[in-house]
Amino acid sequence: MRRNRALVLDTSSIINGYPPEETLEKFTVPEVVEEAKATVTASSMGVLMERGEMRVWDASTGSVEQVEEKLGEIGGKLSTADVRLVALALDLAGRGLKPVLVTDDYGLQNMASVLNLEFKSVVTPGIKSVFSWRGVCPACGKNWDGDVERCPDCGTPLRKEVSRRPI
Numbered sequence: 001m002r003r004n005r006a007l008v009l010d011t012s013s014i015i016n017g018y019p020p021e022e023t024l025e026k027f028t029v030p031e032v033v034e035e036a037k038a039t040v041t042a043s044s045m046g047v048l049m050e051r052g053e054m055r056v057w058d059a060s061t062g063s064v065e066q067v068e069e070k071l072g073e074i075g076g077k078l079s080t081a082d083v084r085l086v087a088l089a090l091d092l093a094g095r096g097l098k099p100v101l102v103t104d105d106y107g108l109q110n111m112a113s114v115l116n117l118e119f120k121s122v123v124t125p126g127i128k129s130v131f132s133w134r135g136v137c138p139a140c141g142k143n144w145d146g147d148v149e150r151c152p153d154c155g156t157p158l159r160k161e162v163s164r165r166p167i
């Protein structure tokens, strides 16, 4: 049986506009609504909720504790609103939905990954780095970019390594 996807909106996704899946149910926590109200006018926020397009639910204490514990383990930092938002996503998963955290915040995206929750971004691409290959000489330790098989300095066959660089 396929589980229904539901969007879980963070402050930035509410401010930056709707994600494309208009028909999916949308959820957020009261703390995020408060944050978003600072930027989005109260009237447009009201419209969003009056049309029943966004459900504002409290996160359960158990899920909040679970998120805080995991956050401590990975040494991450999230705002109170964001911790509660991730906790709400866990709650929804517990209710048989498939929550998708909609956020451009890398900290939130990372937390979602750690908890095996799906996420998607609204504005920015959801990746921070690109992979490339380089050759590392086991003898002299020099790095060579590109498709080089032997160390140009000492002739030793190079070891291929993945190198990550930020975009």
Ligand SMILES: [Zn+2]
Pocket (backbone or CB within 6 Å): 137, 138, 139, 140, 141, 142, 151, 152, 153, 154, 155, 156
């Ligand atoms: Zn070498």
